[in-house]
Amino acid sequence: MDETRVLTRNIREGREPVWRAEYEAAGGWEAFKKTLAELKPTEVGELVKEAGLRGRGGAGFPTGMKWSFMPRFEERPEERPAHVYLVINADEMEPGTFKDRLLMEGDPHQLIEAMAISSYAIGADIAYVFLRGEYVECQRRLQKAIDEATEAGYLGNDILGSGYNLKIYLHMSAGRYICGEESALLSALEGRRAVPRHKPPFPAASGLFGQPTTVNNVETICNVPHIVSNGADWYKQLGAHKDGGTKLFGASGHVNRPGLAEMPLGTRMGDLLEHFGGIREGRRLKALLPGGGSTPLLTADHLDTPMDYEGVGAAGSRLGTGTMVVMDETTPIVGVLKNLEHFYAQESCGWCTPCRDGLPWVERILTNLEAGKGHPGDIELLELHTKLLGPGKTFCAHAPGAMGPLESGLKYFRDELAALIPDDSDTLSLTEPANTASNSQV
Amino acid sequence: MIELSQTEIEAIRHEMSLYEDPGAATIEALKIVQEHRGWVSDEALEAAAVVVGVTPTQMEAVATFYNLIFRQPVGRHVIMICDSISCYLTGYEEILAYLKKTLGIEFGQTTPDDRFTLLPICCLGDCDNGPSMRVGEDYHGRLTPDRVDAILAEYK
Numbered sequence A: 001m002d003e004t005r006v007l008t009r010n011i012r013e014g015r016e017p018v019w020r021a022e023y024e025a026a027g028g029w030e031a032f033k034k035t036l037a038e039l040k041p042t043e044v045g046e047l048v049k050e051a052g053l054r055g056r057g058g059a060g061f062p063t064g065m066k067w068s069f070m071p072r073f074e075e076r077p078e079e080r081p082a083h084v085y086l087v088i089n090a091d092e093m094e095p096g097t098f099k100d101r102l103l104m105e106g107d108p109h110q111l112i113e114a115m116a117i118s119s120y121a122i123g124a125d126i127a128y129v130f131l132r133g134e135y136v137e138c139q140r141r142l143q144k145a146i147d148e149a150t151e152a153g154y155l156g157n158d159i160l161g162s163g164y165n166l167k168i169y170l171h172m173s174a175g176r177y178i179c180g181e182e183s184a185l186l187s188a189l190e191g192r193r194a195v196p197r198h199k200p201p202f203p204a205a206s207g208l209f210g211q212p213t214t215v216n217n218v219e220t221i222c223n224v225p226h227i228v229s230n231g232a233d234w235y236k237q238l239g240a241h242k243d244g245g246t247k248l249f250g251a252s253g254h255v256n257r258p259g260l261a262e263m264p265l266g267t268r269m270g271d272l273l274e275h276f277g278g279i280r281e282g283r284r285l286k287a288l289l290p291g292g293g294s295t296p297l298l299t300a301d302h303l304d305t306p307m308d309y310e311g312v313g314a315a316g317s318r319l320g321t322g323t324m325v326v327m328d329e330t331t332p333i334v335g336v337l338k339n340l341e342h343f344y345a346q347e348s349c350g351w352c353t354p355c356r357d358g359l360p361w362v363e364r365i366l367t368n369l370e371a372g373k374g375h376p377g378d379i380e381l382l383e384l385h386t387k388l389l390g391p392g393k394t395f396c397a398h399a400p401g402a403m404g405p406l407e408s409g410l411k412y413f414r415d416e417l418a419a420l421i422p423d424d425s426d427t428l429s430l431t432e433p434a435n436t437a438s439n440s441q442v
Numbered sequence B: 001m002i003e004l005s006q007t008e009i010e011a012i013r014h015e016m017s018l019y020e021d022p023g024a025a026t027i028e029a030l031k032i033v034q035e036h037r038g039w040v041s042d043e044a045l046e047a048a049a050v051v052v053g054v055t056p057t058q059m060e061a062v063a064t065f066y067n068l069i070f071r072q073p074v075g076r077h078v079i080m081i082c083d084s085i086s087c088y089l090t091g092y093e094e095i096l097a098y099l100k101k102t103l104g105i106e107f108g109q110t111t112p113d114d115r116f117t118l119l120p121i122c123c124l125g126d127c128d129n130g131p132s133m134r135v136g137e138d139y140h141g142r143l144t145p146d147r148v149d150a151i152l153a154e155y156k
């Protein structure tokens, strides 16, 4: 399978950024001009819906549908709130994920143009990029692109004589993975602790400062100018399986050529691995996380999986961010799980009990198992946690995300984990026998 | 109580102007103070709270939540080594042991000459270059003990 460069078409090896003159010479900012001249805001949304664009931030929510939840004020301008917001999620802290950074460093104007079109589509007058604190290089480049765009009249008041106004600002975060959860991100942007919010109300009804807000991932939004320029049908046929479009795929860990490549959505997992040079030192694949730290593990039995939302879902995992973390056959699964659960335990915001107290417990059990100090019942206890911290049991998706790799690890590598419990271990397990607990409490 | 410098106050006011509610600029204010002073002392935190127009308690709640805000003095260069999954798979533990040995410090400590502070950090978005770390604002990937020596020598 070949690379199909849509979002990365301007991006150079070494990421030397493309500035305005060059971006425009390659057709840049034309989609925004076309939008303002030819399309109504809702028509942009319809196009995106028709194209079938789905969120690239991890959850895969259909973008056009998300936009359609935004209240419209064209017919009743007197009811328009002080502001309507678009917020771009550039927090990118999911372990194993390094794709949005490429888009922002290599082609900053693409994101700014995409934000301008998307803001117009949802009726936003202010847009923020929420950047993780470490991405200072992205900040510098995006700020320069914003300045260049403002100078060219693409941002500001009465843009290109259309009557449309838009300002774009950057917010540099100060750490913590939970900031990436969209409602926690809004709390962080309001200058508070990044604790998630109850939904409903959803951000479209009451988001940033209580105003209508849409939150989208960097990569998601970067697709928009291309859909506007080339149409929904063109976009759909880019996919290789059920979902349309391309995806920035990545591989890290035990592959020979770690990195990123833009390929059709639905590219076969095995072909992707091959693109990244295969498993290091001629070894075999043991397992991989298909799209970042909170996607359930897949194994060598899944090499034929089409890497799109449908395909990876059918294999029992999630496409997530599309950046694979690859483990060769020599990798102890207990170490992998411990590393991941340490991350989730540390990054819990602490708001709800199952997550705040359950995750450190999971980490402790895994630490014990790795050190050869496990107890009979530990496996069942881990299993119990995957239920108690699963979807619907906690205030946000952080804890269920943490349980993805654990549950799949128990499914595929149960014997390997159980074998870590020493034969002479006492029966002083940390809980009741698991079957009673799992029947009565879940 | 101390007062912030004019430069700090102006930078904070600028950030406040970018939000519907100026009080949203707490994180920016803390980062600006930290940039000028190396870390955020209680006194500096209180002074920043006054500028932003929030209570010191609100400011403290924010300061203790975000891990890139330092509430203790740090060295001239802060080393943050990624301890997440891709770096773990590519040799993080060996690099960490080497760093600790070379610098003679543990996580959370600063070398006696105030040159380096060592901290863990989660995934830096540099996973294809693991093991990876950040020194100040600079990224350094594909670390080996030899490369670590060369990199550390760049920071005086």
Ligand SMILES: Cc1cc2nc3c(=O)[nH]c(=O)nc-3n(C[C@H](O)[C@H](O)[C@H](O)COP(=O)(O)O)c2cc1C
Pocket (backbone or CB within 6 Å): A054, A055, A056, A057, A058, A059, A060, A061, A063, A089, A090, A091, A092, A093, A094, A177, A178, A179, A180, A181, A182, A183, A215, A216, A217, A218, A220, A221, A396, A397, A398, A401
């Ligand atoms: C704990 C947690 C962390 C998240 N981190 C990110 C992130 O760093 N970047 C991102 O785009 N989405 C992240 N998400 C997903 C967002 O909540 C949200 O679904 C996404 O930004 C929506 O954009 P999209 O529809 O364009 O994908 C995270 C979700 C959770 C639960």
Ligand code: SF4
Pocket (backbone or CB within 6 Å): A178, A196, A347, A348, A349, A350, A351, A352, A353, A355, A356, A394, A395, A396, A397, A398, A399
């Ligand atoms: S699940 Fe975890 S991260 Fe989410 S609200 Fe509860 S404690 Fe916070």
Ligand code: FES
Pocket (backbone or CB within 6 Å): A095, A096, A097, B082, B083, B084, B085, B086, B087, B088, B122, B123, B124, B125, B126, B127, B128, B130, B132
């Ligand atoms: S896991 Fe270390 S940079 Fe991503």
